[in-house]
Amino acid sequence: MATLTEDDLQLFVDAVKHYLKATSKQEPEITSAFLGDSSVIAHEFNGIVSFMGGYSGQILVSMPEGMLRELLVLQHEHDLSETNLLDAVGEVANTLAGNARKVFGPDLEISVPTRLRGAQGITARVRPRPYVITFRWHRHPALVCVDLERR
Structure with a gap:
């Protein structure tokens, strides 16, 4: 399998920036x-989307509770339950996957997001050394793990 290019990875960086800036007006x-x-x-809180087709693997979006609560409040959501926090991180992962499909092509198959509470059992599935992009929004650290290979 072929390695992703720097431009491929930039897609995920740009997607995270765009999502948070569109949601909160702050990149x-x-x-x-x-x-x-x-x-x-x-x-x-973790959202994972799997890819099949021309690429195989997954992307993981991982965010702390406080960050998701702030994002929901900015979206005028009053239900800050664990279920809604999980839905929110799943939505971010799904948005990143949708952006990947626009760039990687319509043959890219993406799964429905898997949403997980807690970090136990989260491992790379494809690459022994996945790409990790860390970021900070307001005071909250978060990350996107890109564990994809081009077929």
Whole structure:
């Protein structure tokens, strides 16, 4: 399998920036981008979308509870339950996957987001060293893990 290019990875950076800026009028600060290891250190709320077709693997969006609560409040949502927080992180993951489909082509198949509370058991599935993009929005750290390979 072929490695993603820098432009492929920039798609995910740009998608995170666009999503948060559109939602909150404040763009996040990208704090680092690096090759992780097989176990990803994630936050409390995680959305995972799997890819098939010309690419295989997954992307993981991982955010702390406080960040998701602030995003929901900015969207005038009053239900700050765990279910709604999980829905919110799943929506972010799904949005990133939709942006990937626009760039990688309509043959890219994407799953419905899997939403998880807690970081236990989150591991890379395709790459021994997935791409990790960390960012900060307001005071909250978060990350996107891109664990994709081009077929």
